[in-house]
Amino acid sequence: MSQTPACLIDASIYIFRYYFALPDNWFSEEGYPTAAVYGYTTFLIDLLSNEQPEFIAAAFDESLDTCFRNEIYPDYKSSRAQPDEALAFQLAACREVSELLGIASFGSETYEADDLLGSLMPVLADHPEPIAVLTRDKDLGQLLRREQDFLWDKANDQRFYRPDIYDKFGVYPEQMVDYLALVGDSIDDIPGVAGVGAKTAQALLAHGQDIIGIFEKIDEIPNLGIRGGAKLVDKLIDASEQIAMSRALAEIICDIPLGVTANDLKLAPQPFAPLEDFCQRMGFPRLLNKLRQLSHIDDE
Structure with a gap:
């Protein structure tokens, strides 16, 4: 596919990847470690710089133990530890930088990121561009109903189309x-x-x-x-x-009424000043030069 894909980001997957992989070399003004924020921000910079998608959105897991699935089965995801104050700070900061970069961002106290991603796909279904779901969770393969759409483990540059899901799981x-x-x-x-x-x-x-x-x-x-x-x-x-x-x-819910159209998912020009303030607060001002070079960031 030569077309630039619309990018739907399973944000928490990447946030946790950097949370566990990077050392605590960066700290916010409040003293919280911000390694996950740094890693996630560099991930977004690389994505926006290299792919320059027209449509992009990010979904965040904010339901934790309030998800509707916990009403169906109280032990759902019960083995996962709740984020402490320091991690909660980083999760919120990652959503903040997504929005500062002009990436439409979604979270819910009822639905998980998977459901939000599933409900964003129909919003883009009338456009010919392939939809790339940026995730490391192959269970999201159930969302691949069009031949051109794919799961994208961007960190390892692995793409999984419909036939790849069958090859891995033996089911469509x-x-x-x-x-x-x-x-x-x-x-x-x-x-x-x-x-x-x-x-x-x-x-x-x-x-x-x-x-x-x-x-x-x-x-x-x-x-x-x-x-x-x-x-x-x-x-x-x-x-x-x-x-x-x-x-x-x-089952991933794909019909949440998000109240958005494809135009709401378009990457729009954004001012540089709020990003500059963000990087200073998070303790990584060296990223400013890379942010300034993004084509949709206005440094005037």
Whole structure:
């Protein structure tokens, strides 16, 4: 694809990457470490400088333990530690610099970043440009419904299109929700069906296409050549309610009424002065020269 992609950033993925990877060499005026802010800001500078996207947005995880999924399953993401005051400061600062750079930014106390990204994709669906979802989370593969769209692990410059999702998981993007409902997701504390691993889930979905189809053809499972097929039928029936719950947890919501159009996601000229103040407050004034060189930053 020669077209510059519209860029939708799974911001928290990159913030945490720099939070754990960079030493605390930078500090804010308040004394908070700002290594994650520095790393995330350099990431945005490189993205804007090298790609110069016409459309760009960033989604932030701000629901934490208030997400609607916690009402469905209280243990959802329960193994993740809540950010302390210092990390919360950096998360807020990363959203601030995104907005100062003219990047449309979204957060919610109800929905996760994945849902916000999923709901931003239809906003851009009428445009021919490919949509790049910048993330390291392959579970977002369920969002890839158009051939030109892709997941982009920008740090490693890896792109995952629809065929790549199938190559990795053995299921198509539109089957990812059902796949996760069967195998679970230990990172998000989504329970899977005991005894159902990747290969079993792949075989079931190849046969039934989705969860509904699997249960409609459940009597045929012992004849599929799956190891333990006869017992698998009982396992699926016993776990039917859990499967439905896990599917609800894994499904990305793509119809949140965000109240924006594609024009609201266009990168617009921004003044330099607020960015200068930000970098001074965050303790990394050396980034100012790079920020000044961005084509949409007005230093007049």
